[in-house]
Amino acid sequence: MTQPAPTPPAQSAPTQAAAQGLPRTLTRELPRHEGQTVRLQGFLHARRDLGGVQFLVLRDVSGLAQCVGSGLDLPLAESSVEVEGTVKAHPKAPGGFEVQVTAFRVISAATTAPPVEIPKMDWHVNPETMLDYRVVTVRGLKERAALKVQAELVAAFRDHLNTEGFTEISTPKIVSAGAEGGANLFPIEYFGQQAFLAQSPQLYKQIMVGVFERVFEVAAVYRAEEHATSRHLNEYLSLDVExxxxxxxxxxxxxxxxxxxxxxxxxxxxxxxxxxxLGAQIPDVPAHIPRITLMDARRLVSEKYGHAVGGKDLDPEAERLLSQHYAETEGSDFVFVTKYPRAARPFYTHADHNEDGSLNPDLTRGFDLLFRGIEITSGGQRIHDHAMLMDSITSYKLNPASLEGYTEVFKYGMPPHGGFAIGAERLTAKLLGISNVRYARAFPRDRHRLTP
Structure with a gap:
């Protein structure tokens, strides 16, 4: 904090100008008010006494403002306060301007000091403490920035799909069966019956293609997965398209x-x-994001990087290496991995075709999108033929009766269709270089956390 010019003692009550309705000024607006009296309202972000001069940093929705005065009865950090004073240019103050306080008022005093110093929080130190006290740590500038980016990301998602003729829908989050065969579901009691929290709107958004042809949803989904990693949540915001x-x-x-x-x-x-x-860069999106089949991707990371991939999919290290390859060779932070084997995709994924037009029972038209080393999207073409769908359900050893509410619509002329889902928190975290996806959600839910 910088040493100001001497200022007159602040009054303990609002001035006559405030009483007459001086409008609130946001901190980002201070440059427009140099030499004028303004009224700020916000939170006491930081405070310091220096030789009879008091410094306080006020935080509002738009940023920070350094305020200087004397004789102020300052409350605990994070109290809601009001400051009135004159705006003066100061090159070392946040935003290049400070407010010389002439009146100060506590709107709502904090009764307890914050469990952590909000201005000094670091995502890499004591992450559990920061999440345990999320009700107050979420006020931090970095935390707020991540959530702001996510809000704009979701708004852009909606806006663009609206321009392409999509209709927003809302689907049930209490369901009788899982969209992907019943795995990883949270069971709940529903008036004497067993029900589940929805792991995906997949089945419903396919049904709604028969109504609007192009649909999307922004809603929470629930996965009862026993993960305890920096990339998984058990409740997250899914951006779904069909x-x-x-x-x-x-x-x-x-x-x-x-x-x-x-x-x-x-x-x-x-x-x-x-x-x-946050020291992050917004990526350029190629006009045509590169594509590579899953088998070619596995071969590439093995031959180029010596990383052998087991299982049906790419493991996290293979995703990282494949993304590294495309960043280095094509300058793309994005890559589509296509032609997934049937065993690695849900029952509703459409089979791929051979060159002669016949169906290939071993490959699908499913894909993933990798971004900076991690999967952010799973998608593909869906089965639209009723007979083919019933055969697929049987081959996956699922109970057709439990899926009747979904399969019924395919008796009525469903068109070829497909879609994808983006995990909003995971995309936000990768955009901003946040190492733990829990910091990309205001109040995360993982296998150990039900509060706050």
Missing amino acids: LGFIQDEEDVMALENRLLGAIMVRLRERCAAEFTL
Whole structure:
């Protein structure tokens, strides 16, 4: 904090100008009011006494303002306060301006000191403490920046899909069966019956393709997965898309390509300050995001990096290495991994075709999108033929009766369709370089956390 010019003692009550209705000024607006009297309202972010001069930093929704005065009865940090004073240019103050206080009022005093010093919080130190006291630590500038970016990301998602003729829908979050065969579900008691929290709106958004042809949803989904990693949540915000009358999965990937481009444009326009604060860069989205089949991807990371991939999918290290390859060779932070084997995709994923047009029972038209070393999207073309769908359900050893509410619609002329889902928190974390996805949600839920 900087040494100001001497200021007159502050009054303990609002001045006549405030009483006459001096409008509230936000901290970001101070440059427009140099030499004028303003009234700020916000939280006491930091305070310091220096040789009879008092410094306080006020935080409001738009940023920080350094205020200087004397004789102030300052409350505990995070109290809600009001400051009135004259705006003066000061090159070392936040934003280049400070307020010389002439009146100060406590709006609502904190009764307890914050458990951590908000201005000094660091995501890499005591993460559990920061999450345990999330009710107050979420006020931190970095925390707020991450949530602001996510809000704009979601708004851009909605806006772009609206321009492409999509309709927003709302689907049940209490369901009788899982969208992906019943695995990883949270059971609940529902008036004497067993029900579950929805792990995906997948089945419903497919049904709604028969209504609006192009639909999307922004809503929480629930996964009862026993993960305790920096990349998983048990409740997260899913950005779901489904569209009908497609040729194949290429139409779906092309839509997501356009959508991501629009999201990044909005983030550049509205979140430059947040990215600067977090030292992050908004990526360029290629006009045509690179594609590679899963088998070719596994071969590439094995031959180029000596990393052998087991199982049906890419492991986290293989995702990181594949992303590194495309960043280095094509300058792309994004890569689509396509042609997943049937065993690695849900029962409703459409089989791929051979060159002669026959179905390939071993491969699907499913894809993932990797961004900076992590999967942010799973998608593909869905089965739209009723007989093919019933065969798939049987081959996956699922109970057809438990899926009747879903399969019924495919008796009535469903068009070829496909879609994808983006995890909002995971995308936010990777955009901002946040190492733990829990910091990309205001109040995260993981296997150990039900509060706050």
